[in-house]
Amino acid sequence: MVSLLALLMTNWPGLVSAHAAKTCQWKKVTQTYTSIGRDGKATVKTKTVMVPYNCKEVDGGGDGDEAPTSEDDSGPSAEESAAALREAIAKYNALEKRHVECMGSSIVDPVTKMRVNAAGDPVNCGRLGLRPEPPKGLPKEYLNAIISERTPEEIAYSAAAQLALPEPVINIGPDPSWNRWNKAFVGYDYWIWVGGGTSVGPVSSQSGPATVSLRAEVTELSVSVDGATLSCTGPGTPYVRDRDVGRVSPDCGHVFETTGEKRLVAVAQWTVSWSTGGESGSFEFQRRGQMDTVVGELHAVNVDPPG
Template sequence: MLRKLVGVALVLALVTQFLVVAPRARADQDSYQRCLATTKPKIVPNGDLGSITLTAAQQCSHHLKESPDEKVNPQNGSGKGPVAPGAPKKKKPTREEIIKENKARKARNAALAKGFEEKTEGFRSCVKRNATDGDTESRRVRSTCGTGPSAPDFEEMTDVPGVPRQGQPDLGLPPETIAYVASTQLQLPKTSVQLGPDPEWNRWDKAFVGHPYWLWIDSSTESMTSKQSVGPITVTLTASLDSVTYRVKGEEPVTCDGPGTPYRRISSNIGKSSPDCGFRFTKAGPRSIEATANWVIQWSVNGQQGSLQMPQTGTRAVEVRELHSVNVDPPG
């Protein structure tokens, strides 16, 4: 009786192998072969080794039945995943390999930072050329200059065995460079040039040669603090408006501390000079007032501190005329 039961069990096992397991294995193998025929090697990032090249066999390994004894991740050769024929075993990098790879990452990050700075300065120059009356977000600016470059995707350095990490993750860049990238994310107030008394208040809609004008900029704040991220690093930034420089072609530039005092339309201010930022036109004609708000950015990165300049420019067009007195004899 026992022999009969064993025989039946053996037959059932053979039938299952023939009808279920074998077809499934053949299907998996066919699917795997089709994948191999249409897949090319590709490079993927790896946290320890920088990047590795995946063969077609590794990328198609998910078509094969998983073996509980040998599990390989198709992305980096470790962890859970089916075994790919010829898949290399993950090798722990040596200290020298880590240092070499970090050096390569540092060079790549430096190139990214340099390219980002060049693109940023180019974008700012484009905005300055195309902004009308200080409107840096006009349709013309957006269509011509775009929205500016995005912060680079820097690579983080791998910790070297025996060398303790100092503060935040390391990008292999000077703190000044990290601070510059972070500062471009600041939303500083627009530089809106104001002139008082406003030429729009008179019947001619003109400014006049020799008249004392007050200059100031509309600024919602003169100081702001924020935290910005550059990859895994957090940068603390404090922006302060130091001064504003006004330039009119053919006239002497004027630099004033702070944003300037707004002109109030009251009788006591008529003909009165500004208490902190006055200006007089000496020539008639169409003029453009360019105001450069000189912002100073104090930064802190991993305990290191410093400052950088971030000028913001705005313009305003003004038509200037000369006033002439005419002597008229009284009647009679």
């Protein structure tokens, strides 16, 4: 029987020759795999391995594709890092757009406390995290090229999308809770306005290397009630109990014509003004809110005087 040592000695020149036939660069790659535990449960894990790339054939001799050293362990090239960053930014921009659209077309149900769309179906608008950051060591020329691809308007939009714009809290006055029946009444002029915050800022936001100045305010309000839609300038004017008795709202009022349970749905139009890099502009965002009230009817009762 040929010993293992003899076999290795016989084939060693060939092994060295095959090993020396190419040289490769090495990089770290994160691999995902599933591990099955003794309890039968599957767990997704990751590990980092070194893989060769950019291999080249060589003419004999030399050290071949050397094992990676600390000098070779440079990871992906600058071009690969820049391409990965562009891909991450594109995915984030798509998520950002869906988030803004979802927040503008849904409301938090006052009963279930869940966010729902116009049809009443639950929706999940997600949460915007931080924008993708460039990897350490990415040369400035690559980073500057990626930054220059975004216009001041795009940079400002990303900063504006992060603003916590409150959803409108609808109020009507006179407040139905002020009377013993806890109702609104047919035939009375009711003032409608929104609270919960109608302005934000000015604030400064950092979007990458750019600083964006932002200011937001509710500039329009539309209220759907009784099958009609009221269009109001600004957030509406609050009703003051001792001052506005018998007066009509200057900008957003409604007269209930029928009794019953009423739902008011408000859409607040937020105008976000921005400036960055010597340029300025504005964006429009929407937030929705709703409230329910009961409308009754008062009747006059004639009472004969005594005697």
